Amino acid sequence: MSTCSKCGCRLPDADGRGSVNNEREILIRVPxxxxxxxxxxxxxxxxxxxxxxxxxxxxxxxxxxxxxxxDWERWRYFDDGAMAMAMFGIVNGFRARVKTSPGRPDRVIVKVEFEVRDGNTSEIKLADNATEEAASWFQDYFADISARLAPNEEDMKT
CATH class of the missing domain: 1.20.5 (Single alpha-helices involved in coiled-coils or other helix-helix interfaces)
Structure with a gap:
């Protein structure tokens, strides 16, 4: 039995028989x-x-x-689309910080404030009704991920 030179899967014999499962698969690495x-x-x-x-x-x-x-019990309070945009801002060099404000009783509103290049700020609301515990966890998480994913200052100057 021969193999495909591109993907390595086994090819059927000349009579059409061969391995029972010739299904391909792809592997995706997601940052x-x-x-x-x-x-x-x-x-x-x-x-x-x-x-x-x-x-x-x-x-x-x-x-x-x-x-x-x-961490679904924590993430369920936060909008994934807004968080995806916040990640985009971080990796593109915008400085950011988490802001919380009172929301409904026993809940808080969580926003990320970005410093844009003209010196002004822009906010993205991530949660309307996060628990205090989830908001506190998110502040720590965001500080960690910002430090790890933000480009170095030297990289931003070039």
């Missing part, structure tokens, strides 16, 4: 900065497929989306 985007994509597609009556397909997506759902 941490794109976790919120992937979490949003999978969650929305699962929901949309289910709403359109394609529950079997929605269920097939679930194992892939589950890989992006760590």
């Amino acid at each position: 941490e900065r794109d976790f919120p985007l992937m979490r949003k994509t999978f969650r929305e597609m699962e929901t949309k497929l289910g709403m359109y009556g394609y529950g079997e397909l929605a269920n097939k997506l679930k194992p892939y989306g589950d890989l992006f759902r760590e």
Whole structure:
């Protein structure tokens, strides 16, 4: 039996028989900065497929989306699209800080404030009703991820 020179999968014999499963697969490496985007994509597609009556397909997506759902009890308060934009800002060199303000009783509003190049600021609201515990966790998380993903000052000057 021979193998494909491009992907390495086994090719069928001349008579058409060969391995029972010649299915290909792809492996995707997703950088941490794109976790919120992937979490949003999978969650929305699962929901949309289910709403359109394609529950079997929605269920097939679930194992892939589950890989992006760590710390779900904390992340559930935060908008994945807004967090994806915040990640975009961080990796593109915008300085940012987390701001919280009172929201509903026992809840807080969480925003990320970016310093834009003209010296002004721009805010992205990430949560309308986060618990104090989730907001505190997010502040620590955001400080850590900002330090790790932000470009070095020297890189920004070139």
